[in-house]
Amino acid sequence: MFSFFKKKPKSDPNSLPEVQLDTPPVVPGPALPTETLPEVSTPAPDIPEIQDKPVAVEPPLSAPKRSWLDRLTHKAVEPEGPLAPPPPPQPPIAEPAIIPPVVPASTTIINAPVQQKPAASVPPAVSPPAFTPALPVAPLIVAAEPEEFEEEIVVPAAVAAEQKRSWLTRLKTGLSKTSSNLTTLFVGAKINDDLYEELESALLVSDAGVDATQFVLNALKKTVKDERLTDALQVKAALRSILIKLLTPLQKPMEIGKHQPLVMMIAGVNGAGKTTTIGKLAKHLQAHKQSVLLAAGDTFRAAAREQLTIWGERNNVSVIAQESGDPAAVAFDAVHSAQARGINVVMIDTAGRLPTQLHLMEELKKVKRVIAKGMASAPHEILLVIDGNTGQNALAQVKAFDDALGLTGLVITKLDGTAKGGILAAIAITRAIPVYFIGVGEQIEDLQPFDATDFVDALLR
């Protein structure tokens, strides 16, 4: 079912869009670019607010037991930083040696500085004692040396199976509103025009859209004819195959460890679930031994900043924020701070906006440009978070944000509260941007990577 994860080919034609490898981070960070200088060093409030509570960004050095996902992605290269032995306990004060050179006075670092050395000075990795993670771990591919892909990581089958079962149960429950129309169709049905009409209605109601619906119906009729199917359950099985084939191009793993830091920008309309997704992803990334820094790029709403801060506290990660500052400056600060501190992943939240608010879309483009001034190859991932309830309007969002920013991936949230899960089929046929994650609830473990087969099986159970 997840066989494509099993061996990452050395040159995979289906791999994510190739991105330029990073140049080594410069420490201390380079001078701010001319364009951003005024924004970054704008009227500095009094003193950068650095809460001095000692917080270790990393989860305990004992790495989680290899999850089923690690097994699928083969041996993960242990990132140097996170596996370093723990630094000696630090006094509970901010580390001026690390933070001040890269954080302008107008920037706030929420949470304590990361107790972590830059990767270059980290001693060789040690084998951590194993423990069973409380959460299933997202299948993020960790970049590795080619020869290391040959090794197979053995995961305790019981742990892997239990995690998988737990997710499938949540997925089925979450998608129940979407699946209810489809599942009843085939019970005692005859293969005739009525069945096709009911299927057409069910697909349209699920917001699969006219094109995807037509595609599925045509393919199904052809299969029924070519294979001379006579039983409704055979037709259901044929529908399953067609849907899996349609959705599989959306299934791509997110790759981590290739860039230092990996810079992710997260965009979307208001209330789509951006901040929640960032919080959940931070947890998943930590489970993959990635250190994380969050940037509160929603500088319009204080509540958004606070929400991100709460997620930061929950996950013990630092949050870079400014009070009513420029989102581009916050993003720039975050990238340089991560470079200087050897953080593995930076996630930049942005304020919600409609694609029709052209000045706000321009602002988003500026954020992207300024990030690239801080790190030439960044942002490496530009994710659009979509509320699954949005239905067909999600297509307009995908097109508009993709045209403006060049999206690298999607996250579709709230599939638990909607009968419109067919939107994935519409996306697949209109603009097949990888769906990295789907959300079927508000718990951290309710956000998991998209798997076409699991998704279709949850729809057609």
Ligand SMILES: Nc1nc2c(ncn2[C@@H]2O[C@H](COP(=O)(O)OP(=O)(O)OP(=O)(O)O)[C@@H](O)[C@H]2O)c(=O)[nH]1
């Ligand atoms: N049921 C359900 N709720 C979700 C899911 N993901 C997020 N939410 C909820 O959606 C609401 C909005 O989420 P936020 O993360 O604040 O959305 P946002 O895009 O950051 O919002 P703005 O900052 O206003 O643009 C919150 O109440 C979340 O708990 C999901 O997968 N399922």
